Amino acid sequence: MAVTQQQFTVSEITRRIKQVLEGGFASVVVEGELSNLKRHSSGHMYFTLKDEGAQLPAVLWCSRVASLRFAPEDGMKVLCGGRITVYEPRGNYQIDVQSMRPMGLGELQAAFDRLKEKLTAEGLFDQGRKKPLPPFPVRIGIVTSPTGAVIQDMRNVIARRFPGVELILNPVRVQGSGAAEEIAIAVDDFNRYGRVDVLIVARGGGSLEDLWAFNEEGVARAIARSVIPVVSAVGHETDFTIADFAADLRAPTPSAAAELVVPDRREVLENVLNSWYRVRDAVRDIVRTQKNRVHNLLNSYAFNRPIDLLRQQSQRVDELERALVRNAGHGFALTAARHEAVAGRLASLDPGLALRRGYAIVRREGVIVSSRAVLRANDEAEIEFRDGSVRSTIR
Amino acid sequence: MTAKKQTAAAGEATFEDAMRRLEEIVERLEHGEVPLEQAMQLYEEGLAVSRVCAEKLKKAELVLKRLTKDAEGNFALTDEEE
DSSP states (O other): OOOOOOOOOHHHHHHHHHHHHHHHTSSEEEEEEEEEEEEOTTSOEEEEEEOSSOEEEEEEOHHHHTTOSSOOOTTOEEEEEEEEEEEGGGTEEEEEEEEEEEOSHHHHHHHHHHHHHHHHHHTTTOGGGOOOOOSSOSEEEEEEOSSSHHHHHHHHHHHHHOOSSEEEEEEOOOSSTTHHHHHHHHHHHHHHHOOOSEEEEEEOOOOTTTTGGGGSHHHHHHHHHOSSOEEEEESSTTOOOHHHHHSSEEOSSHHHHHHHHSOOHHHHHHHHHHHHHHHHHHHHHHHHHHHHHHHHHHHOTTOOSOHHHHHHHHHHHHHHHHHHHHHHHHSHHHHHHHSTTTGGGGGGGSTHHHHHTTOOEEEETTEEOOOGGGOOTTOEEEEEETTEEEEEEOO | OHHHHHHHHHSSSOHHHHHHHHHHHHHHHHSSOOOHHHHHHHHHHHHHHHHHHHHHHHOOOOEEEEEEEOTTOOEEEEEOOO
16 A cells, blocks of 8 residues: 655745754854855855865855954864755755854964954053942942852952942853853943943853853943943953953952952941041141130230130130040940951051151140141240150240 | 942932042041131031941941843843842
8 A cells, every 4th residue: 555645846845844944953053164165246255164074055144244253264163153044946055154253272362363453453442441440339230140159259259348239140141152142232231221330241260262252342342332330350360351451440350350349348447437537636636726826815915805705715615625525435436446346456546647657746835736826936845756756946 | 420320319328428528528627727616517527427437338238139121121120049
């Protein structure tokens, strides 16, 4: 008994083959060697991808030829991403190449150099384009893989140094086909979203091929056009990528990037305390000088103003000075002193620091003199230096 | 800079603003003939701003979120699971 076989016309069978092939190979990556490369006058590029056992016709449309970062040549090993298409009039199939990158270190290095040269010439890496990082970011955008050690490392460093921030992760693939596009889109998306103060674009260590997405032009351009400052942190200390040149700041590693974007909380607290003591000391000096002036006037036989007014002023200064001492005792200084790790440093924050920096304090009868106006000829003044005092006479 | 403006506009004075104000106060007091009454005002303000800064430094639990985008291109933040 004969098996009934389906009968096709050539067009019908070709259409079926087309459906099967184009449906089954809509997105593929093919490794092969370039051969029989032809550039058509239309700008399209035709070639054959081959290995020891087979060959595959390929076409690269002119719009994509323009985006290549390297000059393809016969014999070069490449990785092509694209889809299989069937050309019905001739009954053959080919790969419609959407992206192509060279394989092998030599070709990668050449592509890297070429892109670097091109973008340098455009001015994309100019120092003048670099934006400063905010001193105290509130929200930090991170473009990296959601899995793996990198995000955790950065999170740990920031939690230790300056935990009062919000980290916002835009997860991406950091290697393989499509990774560069995802990274570029993630950087652009943060800029559309807007509400972050600084961006970190990061990836852990890997081979040159692993890091390749960060050498793609699209990533460099997205970083360069970001209005939010970008810190790049790709691989190890010795790895330089195109993304690093485009970024506002290159960090040698992701953990280092985390250290660079936030200050150390303890240092900042020390600065706050230091500023507060300077405020306190400056106001104390001002009060003492005023008091001194009022008392001088009171004691001076030359004054001819109503004495009550001066006494009121004198009293007011005394009140203020008492308020000052009270505040200094019960106020911020004590609260702060209890704060972790700071107590031991208080001693180093006193005005004696100013002496050690080379300033001197002038006193007359034990009272600080901060204006020449209060000094008279033949007044005895004491000048305090870092290492002791000398007595002097004003001339 | 757009990003920064929006962040600042969203909440009260930022830590950065407070730190800058504190530096201004120190600068005024140390380099200028400040009248007594004004010095006392600056003293009070310096005390308040220092406290604000110290409080902001003490509070602080790190927050990790994820930026998501819907089909219309609207952004949202979701909590990032551990």
